[in-house]
Amino acid sequence: MKYVVRRKVKADSCIGLIILSLFGDIKQYAIKAIKMTGLGTSFISIKWLSDRVILSVLLTLLLFLSADVRAQVLQPRRFEIPIGQNETNFEIIPAQDEGLFLYRAFTGTRSGQLHLIHLDTAFAEKWSGFLPVEKNYFVIGKKAYNSQLYLLLRYKDYSKNDFILIIVDGATGNYTRRIIKGYIPFSPTEFQVARAAVLIGGYYNKVPIVLHFSLANFQSRVLPGIFNESGELNQIRVNEDGNFDVLISALNFQKQRTLWVKNYDVQGNLLRNFTLDVQDNRHLIFGRSLKATNDIQIIAGVYGSRSAEFSRGIFIASIDPSGLQKIRYYNFGDLENFFKYMKAKREKRVKDRIERRKIKGKKIKFNYRFLVHELVSYKDQFVLLGEAFYPKYSSVSPYGSFFSPIGRPANGMIQNGRIFEGYFYTHAVVMGFTPEGNLLWDNSFEINDVRTFTLEQFVKLDVDNDEIALLYLYENQLRTKLIRDNDVIEGKTTDPIITGSVNDVVKKSGSTNKLEYWYSEYLYAYGVQEIESQVKGQRNKRVFYINKVKHVD
Template sequence: MGIRLYWFLAMLGVPLFGIAQIIQPDRIEIEVESTSNEFVVVSADENGLLIFRDSEERNPKGKHIWEFRKYNTALKQEWRRDLAMESDYILRGYDYDKGQLCVLFQDGPYQDRSWPMLNMSVETGDTVQHFINRVAPVNLEYFEIVGQTVVLGGQINYKPVVIHYDMLTSRLRALPGIFQEDGELIDIIPNENDNTFDVLIGEMNDNRVKTVTLKAYDQYSNLLQSAPLNTEDRKNLLDAQVTEFDGEKQFLAGTYGPRRSRYSRGVFIASIQPNGEQDIKYYNYGDLNNFFNYMRDKREARIKRRIERRRQKNKALKFNYRMVIHEFIADNDKYILLGEAYYPKYNSYYYSGFYGGYPSRYDNMYFDGYRFTHAIAVCFDKKGNLLWDHAFKLDNVKSMQLKQLVHVNVQNDSVVLMYSYEKEITTKVIKNNGEYEETTTKAIKLANENDTLKNKNDSEIAGIEKWYGEYFYVHGTQDIKNSQNRSLDLKRKVFFINKVAYDGSGS
């Protein structure tokens, strides 16, 4: 590194012992056909990764061959299993926990039979098949492993229901205290330390204000606690996540908005003690220091001037956002909430024709996916006080589902946010209790020199997930060409997985 570069970095405040970077130490590629089904990728934490798909190959009896592969943390394949499944099986859910992978199917398209389920050992690939009888037509939304049981959540006639299945006894039952007239299932969260799990329900309280109720169960489906949050009369609690019980309190955080509205105006954090005592605090989006950082500088400055004027006049701050909450992480004595702001996009298409001998024109609307504007990370202390917040610009990324785009990892004194879009991986790293941040972008690493991506990959979202330790993994399908290496096909389509990490040491 030359003297001028050292001087330039010093002026920028960059430590001279190294530059932070995104590293991608390992990659696998599997060549696929254009019509091949996508692989599902499941983290097995320090045990590696599992991938599976319906290969659409058939055995002599006409059954579909489902392909399962296991990779270690260096992305070396350890085993492969090909399992014959009925041709009308439809994948409905999957989950990994403590050395086992469960994969849930629907037996037929009409939801009136059973849920076949595979319980697979991650170490050996040995598999046991279960058949969970469906006693009612459930619109299934959640599937989680809790010890030797699985928990399935969804709706029956627009009412929330959670079903508990014991893999040892094949016993099936609906959880008590869930099925009700005016509720909405928000999430099911297993607790890793004690084989309990939490169910979050959105429901109306006696004042007709929407609140969040935390219900805790053990792995045998016994109700341990039921605690609705005591929200204020004019604040609907819209979305939430929960941390595990720390021996003293359990913390919930999410979004709130005005009555009779699905739009949020800020975030809340609440604590619940075993005796039922609660504390809840609300923070309007205008109270956050960096919430509007995703905007252009001039627009952000106008918004902040408007906030200050309204504060001086003691007027309420009224910002309306659609926000989905993905994670709420306990980091020692700090709690970090991660959410993403979005809006649905609709487009029109026109067609014309003749009706009754006269020309006519029709205008139809269709849903064209969700656009994500930015992600937020908000950090609180154990008393619910706001410590810091940061925004991560997403540039109106398009997705057809409200799936999580930005993932978070806590490394020592740093909070690492990472997402992947348009052939690149971007990280935003927050350090020193929120006082310092940096953004790093790097292209998704390809396998060979002179490999290039075809243009049609430019607007695709690559899936990215937290893996183990400081590592993430990014995966997807790429169309690659290489006109220089004669040992490779000129053009090939591959499914890939890259191991990714943020290296703050600059080594």
């Protein structure tokens, strides 16, 4: 892996003048260098200053410019709402270039209300208000689509199977309410909105099902051809033409785990139903779908052993309209940068072991828990993003201890006599493929300190025509890495979340702070901060914040 040094022309020239001033006419070059920084007006009397003072200023500028020539994370806008210690945080639904929807539910004396706010992309409020909901109904799905906000609610238990769908007009805030017949008490896990339908995916007795609710005739039905056996619902992907795909991981007739791919039209009619053909002793555990040009479908994910708990590598499949499949497999040990998250000595030991096994003709086996999150188009190729993680447990004494009495753990959950402390992430992996599934390059991004109790995506992609920025948020710091294929353009950098005032200092940042995609090249960071003001007489505050984020080279 090569490190490519990035420098801006203006900064290069300025630093060059500073260096020349150290060896030549200090005032002549110093005045030019300071003027180039835009600080000339602050040094009106510079020609009257002593060489020693000017030298001190130049050295400070040199340090400043050397640190500032890297690519930057800009935060041009911020929105914040003061909240109390016991108040519920807001949830955010991005609506592309039409802004953001915010909502939070009220309980207790104001049970049965949702507080809604609609912001534009500059965080100006379009409208806000309170929406009444039936008692004991909770929001389980949310999606913005075609200038409207869709909220899916269900009853607190399985005594009522019907869902409530609330559709809010983004321009006016007016809303309509629809009842979706659930028919059976299934557990919903996924919610999508297509051009003319709402899709609710979930499980009934471990069997995956998808409920289709038509926005034309307001009728619901279970989609045909989903499955009759236990399996795992991997994805419901809505395509630009309104058609959608359902991916299910399950056993085939040869008792191998593979992916069942089901294509539906807008009305929910089954168009195509097939499985991916797997090689002997390889099991496809999890996958993501993408429709490419010429109606070619790309499916990428992880393969492993029969247990489906650990992955041994990445697969990528290409299916043409006739159904012809091409599947390629890439062992983790064959990737150039998969182990870059390790310390240098450990990485070298691992790679040396791989080479020894290759020379001896032995198989390379690495077991990782790995999830593929994204599959996106990039120039004339496709980019896959996934993250490696591991669960952590600690033993619990049946007698407790003086410091840790018996009872519910503060953060974890007790499972089989052990405390589940959460999922810890090690690194993200980015890979580039041709439309035929040939690997072009791979890269990685170390993830430090992140822990969660639900598996979710942390690292985000910012893709432009030449480079890819990888970003994630942890404890009030935006962490970034810039790559170009196998090369690292810029190693990990950090930028703090900017507050609303230069006098505000973040004393504590909430554990639920996240970074999410928004529109075009923009993302947004959000969460809760406890802020201390440096202005005498001003009180500290606890705020829910949203920062607009953009990565620039």
